[in-house]
Amino acid sequence: MKYLASRLGTLLAVVAVIGLLPRLTRTDPALTILHARYADRPPTPAVLDAIRTGTGLDGGPLDVLGRWAAGLLRGDLGESWVSGQPVGPDVTSAFGVSLALMGASSGVALLLALALSAGTLRRGARRRLVATRAGAAAAALAALPEFLVAAVLATVLAVQLGWFPALGWGGADQLVLPALAMGIPAGALLGRLLDDALPAAFAEPWARAATAGGLPARRIAAHALRRVLPALLPQLGLIVVGLTGGAVAVESLYAVPGLGGTALAAALAQDLPVLQACVLALLLLGLAAGLAARTGARLLLGPARADGALPPLVAPHLPARRAVAPAAVFLAVLLLAVTLAGLLRDPLHVDAAARLAAPSAAHPLGTDSLGRDVLARLGHGTARTVLTAVAISAATLALGLLAGTARAGALTETANALPAVLAGLVAAGIAGPGAWGAAAAVTAVAWAPLAAHTSALYAQERAAPHVAAAVSLGAGRLHLLRRHLLPGILPPVVRHAVLRVPGVALALASLGFLGLGTQAPAPEWGRMLSENMPYAERAAWPVLAPAAALAVLGVLAVLTSAAVRGGRANRAAAAGQDGPPPGTAARSAPAVAVTARPGADRTPAARP
Structure with missing residues (x-):
């Protein structure tokens, strides 16, 4: 009961956002209904007012939310704006x-x-x-x-x-x-x-x-x-x-x-x-x-x-694979080479005579359904996706640090349980499909693992002897935060945020694949995949090329994380210790394994 009560407020807030979608959207719901049901009627103010009155959209936000909630209690989910059913x-x-x-x-x-x-x-x-x-x-x-x-x-x-x-x-x-x-x-x-x-x-x-x-x-x-x-x-x-x-x-x-x-x-x-x-x-x-x-x-x-009779599981030290780091470097170099080669080409040039052309010297990865060079679109899509992912990771890092130090546990768990696709659907309902909506949707959920990590490190640092000594000497909150807490929290959380950049890029690609992200004709990996799926029977390369790039990005994220963990484990073993010495755990490794995010980012238990 305590678990449910502590999260009920956050859940109700999420449900309220869903209920307020008709008031949060930037488009006029009456216009949407008019175009779907009464395309032959002019969009005059009187017609739009009549539609709002008939659908209950003429009230304020609280009125709209109240009607929707009352309908839910009666088992009434409303009527479709498009079909009227x-x-x-x-x-x-x-x-x-x-x-x-x-x-x-x-x-x-x-x-x-x-x-x-x-x-x-x-x-x-x-x-x-x-x-x-x-x-x-x-x-x-x-x-x-x-x-x-x-x-x-x-x-x-x-x-x-x-x-x-x-x-x-x-x-x-x-x-x-x-x-x-x-x-x-x-x-x-x-x-x-x-x-x-x-x-x-x-x-x-x-x-x-x-x-x-x-x-x-x-x-x-x-x-x-x-x-x-x-x-x-x-x-x-x-x-x-x-x-x-x-x-x-x-x-x-x-x-x-x-x-x-x-x-x-x-x-x-x-x-x-x-x-x-x-x-x-x-x-x-x-x-x-x-x-x-x-x-x-x-x-x-x-x-x-x-x-408390069941002790926690403590994993034994097993040898780390030495081939992980070279494999990660190889994939990173390969991805960088493809990106640079694609950036030298025009991603928007259309050659109608070369539609779905096979790979050749002129088009190393072939062309898509419109005759555009796949390598060019892949390279420009890499730059666009990765730069956006870096910007989102920076924003989620700031949000994660703030939420983690504020110990917003219920909000963190709720956001961590929301797939980015659901957030993308809500963002598309509010602002329509687009790159900004996709970025906002991924940001809205991607901060949660960083907040959980920050919260664990914050609790560990607060219990450290050096913090207790500083408090006894009269140190203020700002001094404690700047000189004692942040040095133990910031480095591992920043490394964690860097490791999550490929996962954020995959989340953006998933929204692009669904048509909720970057819109045509801009190159984006997920959209490239969805645009060329109908032509897979005639030509597989426009589909398999972005699919291979996405797979490389996902595997690169896993190998990079494993290389970081393996390097630390090997250094600890070389030093003859089972883990970091007492009092330094927060500065060398997180206190707990980070929960895997469901959906696009699936790196399990990453320990940055």
């Missing part, structure tokens, strides 16, 4: 479709997670574990956003090979590709988290005693799984929340009539009543999944939760 039946039907798709995706995710961690389970149960096995492959898959996996699966398995239908919903074969597109990144993330947690369970005394007592390896592996589940269930809740954001892109690409596709169509058409209902349903679905995971963790812990 009640929203409830369509949203209820779409909710069932999304629920079925999320269930199938969760099944794929669980199976993939178990497959990725099977080697660690087998070796750990037999006391032969010297290194985790799922790390590289799982991290690479987890770094890929759902829209990218969906686009590649549709291009290769549906269009090129014809194994599965590319569009539609209803048959079992039409469920396969959407479930794989959503389940593979989620399962890879869950498998990585499970693979990272299992060595700590196998290193505990009970595992050694069970092996010495002759307990079968299968039973030891089952006990290890049960030991790590309580710690992983909250992460599983966030992963399921991430599926709600991924559903928007996947349902739209595969023409699945679920909440995600319905919400995207409503956002692009400015049909705000439908958008309100869909976003609210997706939000409640994600919160219900998180609450169910939290409840499951408490039930699994049982009495140990109350009396």
Whole structure:
């Protein structure tokens, strides 16, 4: 109850923003309704006033919010501005479709997670574990956003090979590709988290005693799984929340009539009543999944939760892979070379005679459906996306530091549970699709992990002896902040923000893919992918080129994070210590592992 009460205010604020969408939009709702329903009538003031009166939009913000909330309590979700039909039946039907798709995706995710961690389970149960096995492959898959996996699966398995239908919903074969597109990144993330947690369970005394007592390896592996589940269930809740954001892109690409596709169509058409209902349903679905995971963790812990009988998992030191840093450098150099080569070309030049031309000396990566050079658009898109991501990361760093030092825990957790796609839908409903709206949407949620990191470091620094000594000597708040707290907080949080730049770029690309970000004809990776998907059967390179660039960016984020962690672990091992010396933890590593963000940025437990 305390958990729910502390977050109720934040949740109500988010719901209020959804309810106020008709008053927050910069366009006149009456004009939207007029153009959709009465295209033959002139937009005179009398006609617009009549529409506002008939739809209840003639009151102030509180009146609009009150009518919407009262309708919710009666089960009335309003009428579509475009069709004039009640929203409830369509949203209820779409909710069932999304629920079925999320269930199938969760099944794929669980199976993939178990497959990725099977080697660690087998070796750990037999006391032969010297290194985790799922790390590289799982991290690479987890770094890929759902829209990218969906686009590649549709291009290769549906269009090129014809194994599965590319569009539609209803048959079992039409469920396969959407479930794989959503389940593979989620399962890879869950498998990585499970693979990272299992060595700590196998290193505990009970595992050694069970092996010495002759307990079968299968039973030891089952006990290890049960030991790590309580710690992983909250992460599983966030992963399921991430599926709600991924559903928007996947349902739209595969023409699945679920909440995600319905919400995207409503956002692009400015049909705000439908958008309100869909976003609210997706939000409640994600919160219900998180609450169910939290409840499951408490039930699994049982009495140990109350009396502290269950100690925290402490991972043993396993050898770090030395090839991580060179691989990260290679990918960074490759991406930089492609960017520089593309910047030397014109991304807007149209050659109608060379539409969908194959790669050649004149066009190393071919041309798109309009005859524009793919390499040029890829290079200029890199510059645009990365520069925007850097600016957003700087803004989120400032917001994260402020929120973390203010200990805004409830707001941080709520923002952390909101996929960037949902924020993008709301931003599109308010300001319409565009680059500024996409940047604002990503900023609105990307600060939360930095705030959680800052809050943990702030609490650790406040408890340090040097701060207590400074307070006893009469140091003021400003002196404490400038000389004692910020030196311990700022460096690791800044490094964390830098590591999140590729993830922010992927979030921007996902909104561009959905048509909620940068608009044509400006080059942007996600938009390049969506623009050329209809021509994948004739030419795959305009789709696979931006897909490969996005994959490289995601894997680069994972490898960079792993290289930073591995370098610190190797330095600590060379110094002959298990971790940072007492009193210096805040300056060398964060106090806790940073929770993975669902959706596009999926680097698990990054420790900057």
